[in-house]
Amino acid sequence: MELFSLPVSSYSAKVRIALELKGIDYQASPPPGGYSTPEYMQYVPLGTIPAIQIEDQYISESDVIMEYLEDKFPQNSLLGSDPHKRALHRFLARYHDIWLEPHLRRTFAHCDPATRVQSELDDHLDKFEQRLQKLEELFEPTPFMVDETIGYADCAFPATIVLAEILFPLFGREVVLGPKVSRWYEATMANPVVKKITDESRQATLEWMNSGGG
Amino acid sequence: MELFSLPVSSYSAKVRIALELKGIDYQASPPPGGYSTPEYMQYVPLGTIPAIQIEDQYISESDVIMEYLEDKFPQNSLLGSDPHKRALHRFLARYHDIWLEPHLRRTFAHCDPATRVQSELDDHLDKFEQRLQKLEELFEPTPFMVDETIGYADCAFPATIVLAEILFPLFGREVVLGPKVSRWYEATMANPVVKKITDESRQATLEWMNSGGG
Numbered sequence: 164m165e166l167f168s169l170p171v172s173s174y175s176a177k178v179r180i181a182l183e184l185k186g187i188d189y190q191a192s193p194p195p196g197g198y199s200t201p202e203y204m205q206y207v208p209l210g211t212i213p214a215i216q217i218e219d220q221y222i223s224e225s226d227v228i229m230e231y232l233e234d235k236f237p238q239n240s241l242l243g244s245d246p247h248k249r250a251l252h253r254f255l256a257r258y259h260d261i262w263l264e265p266h267l268r269r270t271f272a273h274c275d276p277a278t279r280v281q282s283e284l285d286d287h288l289d290k291f292e293q294r295l296q297k298l299e300e301l302f303e304p305t306p307f308m309v310d311e312t313i314g315y316a317d318c319a320f321p322a323t324i325v326l327a328e329i330l331f332p333l334f335g336r337e338v339v340l341g342p343k344v345s346r347w348y349e350a351t352m353a354n355p356v357v358k359k360i361t362d363e364s365r366q367a368t369l370e371w372m373n374s375g376g377g
Numbered sequence: 378m379e380l381f382s383l384p385v386s387s388y389s390a391k392v393r394i395a396l397e398l399k400g401i402d403y404q405a406s407p408p409p410g411g412y413s414t415p416e417y418m419q420y421v422p423l424g425t426i427p428a429i430q431i432e433d434q435y436i437s438e439s440d441v442i443m444e445y446l447e448d449k450f451p452q453n454s455l456l457g458s459d460p461h462k463r464a465l466h467r468f469l470a471r472y473h474d475i476w477l478e479p480h481l482r483r484t485f486a487h488c489d490p491a492t493r494v495q496s497e498l499d500d501h502l503d504k505f506e507q508r509l510q511k512l513e514e515l516f517e518p519t520p521f522m523v524d525e526t527i528g529y530a531d532c533a534f535p536a537t538i539v540l541a542e543i544l545f546p547l548f549g550r551e552v553v554l555g556p557k558v559s560r561w562y563e564a565t566m567a568n569p570v571v572k573k574i575t576d577e578s579r580q581a582t583l584e585w586m587n588s589g590g591g
Binding site: 301 | 440463476
């Protein structure tokens with residue numbers, strides 16, 4: 164399997180964590196021609212990363228890839244078999260993708276103080292903070308989000324929190340994790356796969372920023 | 378099973394279509410106290426509709442509910458068993474939720490000409506149109522989106538297109554469906570479940586608008 168991804172992409176990190184937790188062989192490479200280019204969009208119509216190529220098929224959108232991996236490679240299941248727990252995994256993953264992460268992504272446009280719109284930036288930082296706090300109401304750490312072993316929901320948040328820990332100080336703020344999220348984060352970052360991939364993600368992001376974020 | 382929903386909500390329509398295609402008994406009612414109220418948020422922490430209550434558990438987010446229904450009630454499967462087709466169903470459903478529908482929803486704020494910001498409205502209408510056109514590249518009608526029988530991906534789009542057909546003329550524009558989407562739409566709207574639920578959805582939306590959209 165080929166994974167089209169970039170080390171700075173937190174959605175790519177999520178899929179890489181899932182692939183490695185499941186023990187699936189894959190080859191990671193940048194999208195041919197770059198993301199959103201006509202060349203890449205011949206294969207991946209939305210032009211986004213991550214995407215996978217398998218058996219001449221291309222699949223994009225991180226949660227669609229994750230569900231496909233669960234269907235195609237039942238080993239080391241990340242969703243488990245209990246319908247309620249499966250629903251909680253998916254709910255938390257969707258909360259990450261739709262409610263939480265977009266506010267962090269929108270701060271990128273304000274990294275350069277010369278073009279920053281402070282009120283818009285503050286609004287995104289506030290929303291991200293509120294939604295990280297709201298996460299305290301959405302799960303009980305066991306210590307993972309849904310179960311006693313690491314699973315589907317746990318793949319989405321690590322790279323986003325690592326990125327927030329880089330970005331918030333740039334804007335003079337600090338990421339504050341509530342007690343439940345802290346307990347979950349400590350357990351999850353101790354997983355060797357999560358640690359390796361988020362370390363790569365952190366380093367790539369810092370290099371990208373030091374090079375001017377171009 | 379209890380479904381908390383409102384007839385004007387297109388995401389509620391999507392879940393109702395799935396419930397009825399699968400032949401699952403349910404009771405639909407408005408969210409207790411109203412959506413986003415403290416009363417309702419005791420049960421559904423994000424305060425959103427649709428949500429279901431089953432066995433004292435509450436599940437929200439339409440696609441999370443749809444996946445739960447597939448897990449819990451395997452009858453009349455909407456995803457089928459082929460991993461690639463399952464991925465295409467999920468990809469199209471996610472395309473609807475994240476890429477297409479949000480632009481239509483954002484036009485609501487501009488319904489009243491007195492407070493309309495024409496440039497923002499035009500931007501959302503243009504994006505919605507472009508992404509509806511892009512849908513032509515994402516599937517081949519068979520006549521349904523993925524298979525010869527109606528399925529998961531087909532549940533998301535009908536109520537959104539019905540709503541667009543109400544809203545676009547209000548803004549002096551017309552919804553144009555490409556040839557593939559037209560062929561799919563005709564086949565899908567001929568399904569009695571889809572027809573019944575989108576008829577209710579259309580009527581509720583027109584009544585809501587005639588009452589001032591309050």
